Amino acid sequence: MPDKIFKQFVAIKESTDDDNTAVAAISTDSIDRDKEVLVPKGVNLDNFNKNPVVLWAHDYSSTPVGSTKKYGVKKGRKIIKAKWEWADTDKALEIKKLWDGGFLNAVSVGFIVSKSHEPTPDDIKKTPEWAEVRRVIDEWELLEFSIVPVPANPDALAGIKELKLSDATQKELGIVEETTVFVEKETEETNNENTEIEVKEKESVIVTAQRILVPHRPVKKRRFVRIVINPKEVSSEAIKMLKGRIY
Numbered sequence: 634m635p636d637k638i639f640k641q642f643v644a645i646k647e648s649t650d651d652d653n654t655a656v657a658a659i660s661t662d663s664i665d666r667d668k669e670v671l672v673p674k675g676v677n678l679d680n681f682n683k684n685p686v687v688l689w690a691h692d693y694s695s696t697p698v699g700s701t702k703k704y705g706v707k708k709g710r711k712i713i714k715a716k717w718e719w720a721d722t723d724k725a726l727e728i729k730k731l732w733d734g735g736f737l738n739a740v741s742v743g744f745i746v747s748k749s750h751e752p753t754p755d756d757i758k759k760t761p762e763w764a765e766v767r768r769v770i771d772e773w774e775l776l777e778f779s780i781v782p783v784p785a786n787p788d789a790l791a792g793i794k795e796l797k798l799s800d801a802t803q804k805e806l807g808i809v810e811e812t813t814v815f816v817e818k819e820t821e822e823t824n825n826e827n828t829e830i831e832v833k834e835k836e837s838v839i840v841t842a843q844r845i846l847v848p849h850r851p852v853k854k855r856r857f858v859r860i861v862i863n864p865k866e867v868s869s870e871a872i873k874m875l876k877g878r879i880y
Contacts, residue, residue, distance in 0.1 A: 639691065640665055641741040641781060644713065653719050654704070655732060658712040658780050659740045668767040674711045676707055676773040677747065687717045688779040689728055691743060698725040698780065706775070715778065728780055741781045748772035 642665075645658035662673055685706070687699035697720055703714035719729045731737040749770045752763040763769070 635745045635838075637743055637745055637776060639741050639743050640667075640669075640671060641739055644738050644740045646738070647714075648718070651718075652692070653729075654713065654716060655729075656716045657740065659706075659715045660713040660742050662711050664762065664766055668765060670763070670766055670769045671742075671744075672769065673708050675770070676708050676713060677772065677774040678708070679774075681706065681775045681777065686714075688777055688782050689724065690781050691741065691777070691779045696720065696722055696724065698722070698728045712748065726752075727785075732780065734862055737780060737782070739781050742780055743776045744779045745774045745776065746770050747774060748771075748811065748820070755796075 640660070641661075642658075642660055645661070647656040649656050659673055660673055660676075662670060664670055682705075685701040686697035687701065689695060690696045699717040699719050701715055701717045703718055706713060706715045719725050721724075728737070749768050749772075752766050752769055756769070757764050
């Protein structure tokens with residue numbers, strides 16, 4: 634069986650009167666990063682229509698976040714358009730908020746290639762931009778499409794946090810988790826012969842541990858540690874203690 638291929642597109646959204654539906658072009662005839670063209674009119678929807686679900690990040694083990702069963706997927710000469718109904722689940726509600734708010738604009742189609750060819754001189758003469766194209770996928774079978782966890786832009790992260798999403802969804806979006814630990818020097822009090830009390834001021838050392846998760850790609854987690862200290866005021870013993878807490 635041919636390998637399944639995934640290609641990501643920036644969805645071309647359309648407005649809809651029904652609050653619980655979404656409409657978008659999920660694939661186009663543009664040249665992608667692989668220097669390939671996925672011809673919209675060459676798509677085969679037979680198998681997709683048997684189970685017309687919308688997934689989150691190609692996660693086959695989780696409940697779908699939507700379905701095109703009521704509305705369908707339509708192919709055209711330049712685009713493939715889908716209209717779906719959002720599922721009635723907590724996860725789907727979170728994805729819907731991100732989608733409607735403009736924080737997520739990317740979709741990814743999973744498909745199998747049936748027929749393809751390298752651009753011919755005649756193709757290039759007809760479509761000059763194909764001069765740099767490696768392959769034209771003329772016929773292909775759509776298996777599923779997913780909304781993928783790629784924020785629209787880095788500045789959108791602040792707005793995403795305001796939506797109060799679950800920890801799991803924030804991790805999938807690659808939002809940086811930050812944990813701050815405060816370590817203070819102990820207060821020392823001493824009584825001298827004149828019964829005066831000497832109190833040393835407390836000083837805080839901030840340690841920030843960050844874990845950055847890369848979305849939509851199975852990678853090993855990496856941890857980064859930033860220690861903010863004044864080396865003149867913090868002893869080597871304190872630094873060792875801090876390292877012990879982090880590691």
